[in-house]
Amino acid sequence: MKNELASVWFFNQGWQPHPFQEACWQAIAKGQSGILNAPTGYGKTFAIWFGLIQQYYTAAYQEKLAKQRKKGLHALWITPLRALSKEIHRVTEGVSNDLELDYHIELRTGDTSTANRQKQRKNPPQALITTPESVHLLLATKEGQAYFKQLEFIVVDEWHELLGSKRGVLIELALSRLKAINPELKIWGISATIGNLAAAKTILLGIHNDGVLIKADIHKKIDIKTVLPDTLEKFPWAGHLGIRLLDKVVDIINQYQTTLIFTNTRSQAEIWYQQLISQYPEFAGLLAIHHGSLSDEVRLWVEEALHEARLKAVVCTSSLDLGVDFRPVDCVIQIGSPKGVARFLQRAGRSGHRPNETSVIYYVPTNSLEIIEGDSLKYAVKEGIVEQRIPYIRSFDVLVQYLMTLAVGDGFEPNQIFQEVLTTHCFESMSRAEFDDCMALLLHGGSSLQAYDDFHRLELIDGLYKVTSRKLAMRHRLSIGAIVSDLMMRVKFLSGKYLGSIEESFISKLNVGDVFWFSGRQLELLQVLGNDAIVRPSQKKKGVVPSWMGGRFAISPDLGIAIRHSFKSIQQTRSTSPEIRFLQPLFQEQARISGLPKEDELLVEYIETKYGHHLFIYPFDGKLIHEGMAQVIAYRLGEIKPASFSIASNEYGIELLSDTAYVLDEKLLKTLFSPKNLHQDINSGINVQEMARRRFRDIAGIAGLVFQGFPGKQMKSKHLQANAGLFFSVFSEYEPNNLLLREAYDEVFDFQLEEGRLIKAFERIANHKIIFRQLDRLTPFSFPIFSESFRERYSNEDWQSRLEKLKLQLLDG
The missing domain is CATH 3.40.50.300 (P-loop containing nucleotide triphosphate hydrolases)
Structure with missing residues (x-):
């Protein structure tokens, strides 16, 4: 045909x-x-x-x-x-x-x-x-x-x-x-x-x-190159390496016509743009920045300039991950771990964006241990390892919003809509009673909120449920959607020119006169007017970089598998990748001081320093899983002997630091990692209620329980949290089976604690051999995690020099 x-x-x-x-x-x-x-x-x-x-x-x-x-x-x-x-x-x-x-x-x-x-x-x-x-x-x-x-x-x-x-x-x-x-x-x-x-x-x-x-029976050719430093840091810490490779990154940019430099967070994009433009002023006018918090005007200009090949490089985030076709781009640079194989492939595909062309992507590690991910990514791509996308199910907040959408429009007949909604994957397990609970929330606020007129939202007119209040209809149309984040404040010049948006939680920490980096500029905060942060350009040398809440995400389980496979190669002496060969001195030092885990082994180190007793564990499951795992281990240790712990983690391991000493051996460690009673211990060891309370704010916003405000007059973040917190407390006390309350807890377990992955990690470790080492000094594996907690203890100016001193002592040892 x-x-x-x-x-x-x-x-x-x-x-x-x-x-x-x-x-x-x-x-x-x-x-x-x-x-x-x-x-x-x-x-x-x-x-x-x-x-x-x-x-x-x-x-x-x-x-x-x-x-x-x-x-x-x-x-x-x-x-x-x-x-x-x-x-x-x-x-x-x-x-x-x-x-x-x-x-x-x-x-x-x-x-x-x-x-x-x-x-x-x-x-x-x-x-x-x-x-x-x-x-x-x-x-x-x-x-x-x-x-x-x-x-x-x-x-x-x-x-x-x-x-x-x-x-x-x-x-x-x-x-x-x-x-x-x-x-x-x-x-x-x-x-x-x-x-x-x-x-x-x-x-x-x-x-x-x-x-x-x-x-399509097409296999896109991908050329992955890891950018290696000139010398190897045997005792690395997070972030110390990235900017040190700036000159090598510039050499790459100069080799190609146009390059996209992907960072994982908007903060990182601002830092890299600032460093490139300040150290290489010849890039002025040829280098741009692009991320989701910049104004549409700025982003559109960058996209058009890329189309017309007017830019040499763009520092960007996932805002340029998808589908947009930039034909001149012939090179991609990934700064730091991409955290997932699919994300890495998506970004690589931005270059060589034509049939039969090779996608060229350079991987720039931000610390020495991250170098191994160059090997892991090559393995994952070769073996076709790609992440699954886990769909949301039973998202009753979205269903409540949808029913309100239909009622604001032409109205709806509930029996018909119930049958339609059951055909979706998200709600195929929903009972009629649960659907009726969603209806009750819209009709009269459910059993807890009946006394309040604001929650009597629907009326039955000629057999259809409709919204007759113009005020409610307008509020609803302004609230349609399921994208939630911290409240955003607009950043504007005195002239009124709009630059983009920053989370309120960041601006609230600044004083008038403070300088921060945004949109590739140094800006001084002049005043806060309602939802606007009024700024002017500044010539001051020092400024803080905004952090956005969306910046925290963990390595995927599939990349975790590839990383654990790479550690298998550590034991080999021949036919290894350039990354593994480069890291050999670090691994040799780790083996000399402590030990090297194989793919089916778990390394545990117990080290005493002047700071206390450090328990280091290396599951290689990613930071977010490690955070949940650490809290469960701390709870189980506390059951043996009461103690208080400070917890630190990175993508590769965990540190539990305490003043209390424990007598540990392989047998006890096996019980600490037992999958038995895990759900119960997660509930006991982690403040799930507080996590659910925070999660509930977003759910309440999507379901229309709290109104986020009109454009330009948005409600302050703390007020939103307080309002949502009030509903959370009321439901917890008077309606514990409330669908939205249950959803908040389900989402904490499924998406924040990733309970499924946590259980799988404990089950996998239960079958591992435990390599236990009691030591009197830090190791190349433990030092990066130790530095995470060390950073918290000292002021920003002080911690780096103190850490450098400590590193020199270890190298001398």
Whole structure:
């Protein structure tokens, strides 16, 4: 079955379509739904797009159009990022222009003006490119459901990115309604490689949809190069190495036309940009910074400058991870551990973004031990190890918001919506009683809040539940979405020029006159006006770098497997990687002082210093798992002999420091790591209630229990926390089975403590041989973890020189 439009367009470009593109066109022509998996830069967009427009121009569909009184929406293309929406719009509009088609494509995102939105409602284009939140906003308008009556296709781009978040739940719920409005709807997902691709297909299409999975038989070539320092630090600490490799990074930048420098956090991006521009002033005008907290104006300028090859390098975060096609980029640099294999592959794919080109990525470790991850990443890529995305289930806060969305729009009949929602993966296990509890929360606030009129939100009108209060409807539309973070404050110059946003918790720690780095500039805080931080440029040499709450994430279980495999190579003397060879002196020193664990061994060191008794454990499971593990071990030790512990951890190990001495041996250590009674000990050893209370703030915001404020007049973070905390206390005392309260605890166990991973780690260690060493000095493995806790003890100026002195003593020993 030939796609004529694609044939003409590809011929004019001088291109040959890939087999996976032709497979997609054929599947779409047969009326099938499906999911497409193909590498970045091979034309995934064209694989779906030409299928849609070919179907639009078939005689059968044109005949169907002629019978319709009013022109309606034909295709809805949903993307996770506004930048990606703009890119898809540019590419698809280019096809319509090249082929002189009367197929119109428009954008609808947070940037779309009210006038344009109204125009799109009255006179829909053939295709609308939008975000999950905008789809729900359309459902929250009068006759919003009729708007989708003629819809033929929904495409969800970068589905893997949405799947492991509550935004994925928004997609599932929207699809359940749109499929009911139009049972003939075709759904397509576009996804990068993930470990659970088949499950991703089922979740998107629904359990009763036997759509196709089209996987491109293309293996993108990736050249991974680890940037090694000139000398090896045998006693490293976190972050000490990164900036020391600045000159080597600049040498790499100068070798290529355009380079993306990926950092894991916005703070790190600001630091690297500042260091590059201050030490290499010749980069002025050729170097830019891009992250999610900068203004749209700044980000758009950077994206356009990249398109036009006007920039030599951009320091960025995951804000440039996805789909945006920057053809001139021919090199990527990853600063520090990428924390996950899929993230590393996604970033590598930004370079060589064309068929048959090699993606070049340089890995820059930020401490000596991190060098081993260069070897681990190469192993993971070679073996095809990629993370799964774990979908959210039973997210009742999102369901409450969705029911409110339907009520603000055309209203809904609960029995019908209950049946639709049961078809989603997120709510397939929901009982009718639980659905009725969600309804009760909207009708009268549930059993705890009935006395308050504010929670009587729905009214029954002609068999449909609706919201009649204009104030409630407006508040709800402003609150639609499932992205939550600390309250953001706008950063502005005195002139009113907007630079971006910073979390309130950071600004609240500054005094007027303090200097901080943001948007690649040194800024002095002049005053705080409402939700605005007013600043001016500063020439002062010292300034603090903002930290964002989103910056904390752990290595994935799959990268953990690859790292433990790399440690297997330590024991070998031949055919090892450059990373392992370079690290040999550090490993030899570790073996001399203590020991080297094999893949099926756990190394435990017990060291006494003037600071106390240090218990070091090396599970190599990532910082977040280590934090939970450390608290369980501390609780179990405390049951043997009461003691207070300070805890430190990094990606590779744990330190428990106490003034109390313990008599330890392999047998006792085995009991400390027993998986027996683990859930109970997690509850006893960790303040789960306080974690759930903090988690509940986000849940309360999504469910509409607390209103975050109007644009420009947002409620202060501490007030939001206090309001949400009040509901948490009321539910805990009077309604312990409240769905939202239970959800807060479930999310703490599933996503913060990652109880499933924690249990697996304990079960794995239970089968390991324990190598126990009692020592009188720190080792190369323990020193980086010790330095984490050491940093907390001293002022910022003091700790580095003290640590350097301590390191010299160890080297002399």
